[in-house]
Amino acid sequence: MAKTLIGEHVPNDPEAELALVGALLIDGYCITEVMPIIKPDDFFTDNYRLIFMACLTMQRRGEAINQVTLAQELERNGQLARIGGSSQLASAINACPTSLDALHYANIIARLATSRRLIQAGEDITRIGHSANPDSLAALNSAKKLLDGIEAGGGGKYIISASELSDMMMDFAINPHSFSPSLYWGWDDLDSITTGLFPDELIIMGARPGIGKSQIAHELIIRQIKNGKQVLLVTLEMGKRDIMERIVSTQVGIPVRKMRQQLMTDREKDSIVDLAGKFAGWGLSTITDNISVSTLTSTAELLQREKGLDLIVIDYLQLMSDCHDKHCGNTKEERVGFVSKSLKQLSQTLHVPILAIVSLNRGSEYRDNKRPTMADIRDSGQIESDANCILLCHRDDAYFTEAQWAEEYPDKMYPKGILEIYQAKNRHVESGQCIKLRWNPAYSKYTNINEDIDERQAQFNGM
Incomplete structure (x- = not known):
């Protein structure tokens, strides 16, 4: 997504992404610390995104994450050559001498991902404005949805506050049809x-x-x-x-x-x-x-x-x-x-x-x-x-x-x-x-x- 953004510079930090991958290879248990903070789409670089997705898959299976097991997982999925081979994993370890800062790197990645989403939403809202939709309320609702869909980077993105649930209750009371099922069986x-x-x-x-x-x-x-x-x-x-x-x-x-x-x-x-x-x-x-x-x-x-x-x-x-x-x-x-x-x-x-x-x-x-x-x-x-x-x-x-x-x-x-x-x-x-x-x-x-x-x-x- 981020690579389609308009502008001279797209916020990203490949060094932080590489360092986080290195931290995971040094200590695979770090993934439990960063999972609540980032998701694969937060990575700007495709190779690091693929590596992180492989780590998530291994974590769900309860497998140890290290250079050997991760290389095997990527090879099995036909992605090892795509990320640059085993040497890329070795480079990640060399770029991160310790796993103690994994949380710090994850917060950087999440924050920059939010910045990219804000830029993308801004461009989309600009296009909505240029379309001169005769239904101004529909245009405003479309713009609001774009902003509402952005998750804030950093810790706590998965926490649902009481105020959010309160807003949902109000929306449901005013417009219960908006909470209808997405699909019906048809019988x-x-x-x-x-x-x-x-x-x-x-x-x-x-x-x-x-x-x-x-x-x-x-x-x-x-x-x-x-x-x-x-x-x-x-x-x-x-x-x-x-x-x-x-x-x-x-x-x-x-x-x-x-x-x-x-x-x-x-x-x-x-x-x-x-x-x-x-x-x-x-x-x-x-x-x-x-x-x-x-x-x-x-x-x-x-x-x-x-x-x-x-x-x-x-x-x-x-x-x-x-x-x-x-x-x-x-x-x-x-x-x-x-x-x-x-x-x-x-x-x-x-x-x-x-x-x-x-x-x-x-x-x-x-x-x-x-x-x-x-x-x-x-x-x-x-x-x-x-x-x-x-x-x-x-x-x-x-x-x-x-x-x-x-x-x-x-x-x-x-x-x-x-x-x-x-x-x-x-x-x-x-x-x-x-x-x-x-x-x-x-x-x-x-x-x-x-x-x-x-x-x-x-x-x-x-x-």
């Missing part, structure tokens, strides 16, 4: 029980394979990008063709089987062409590689700076590379916990909701009542703790044929295509509710359903 009953998807929240959706959890996530994504939102999808099970087929099927109503057998009519082909023209302008970015949380973080931060970012969807959590990396924990549960906690931190850093799909173990399949519980989430301990909301999906027709259902429940209609979503946890509203959606094969999507759900909710609650 009335689901929005009713969850109240929507809010920034800073990690939402978990779990089910056994083939139940419909990925379909729900896919429909949520399409709904958001059609409404002008920017979404990042990390799908570790589907390739580009799979994604394309699902989008076409949902939006045009052509079954995937029909597409794969190339049985589309000319009218259907024309509809695909029309969809392609519209889709090119929608805000979907997709990752299909088996990436780490650190790579996801840097990618998401880049997207947010360049395009904006409203939602991250991960399908699914246990397939991320950190879940199989022994550097992230000795056991599978510890590694999954590392990913879960990191995703929670990412949602708070970017101020966007993150929807993470998770797989369930086979526990429910051996019970008479097949409905899942939170205990069925694979390696679930940390996930249950980190999640703001946990939704569990179930379909009876995945376990009963129509004949088996008629024999077991002769007085009940076969629930063909009925998806039950149970809110097992929600930090902010009442949990324990169950809603239903109906699969509409003609349009390859789920639709709202209106029926008595008390009995199904009781079955979930009785687990």
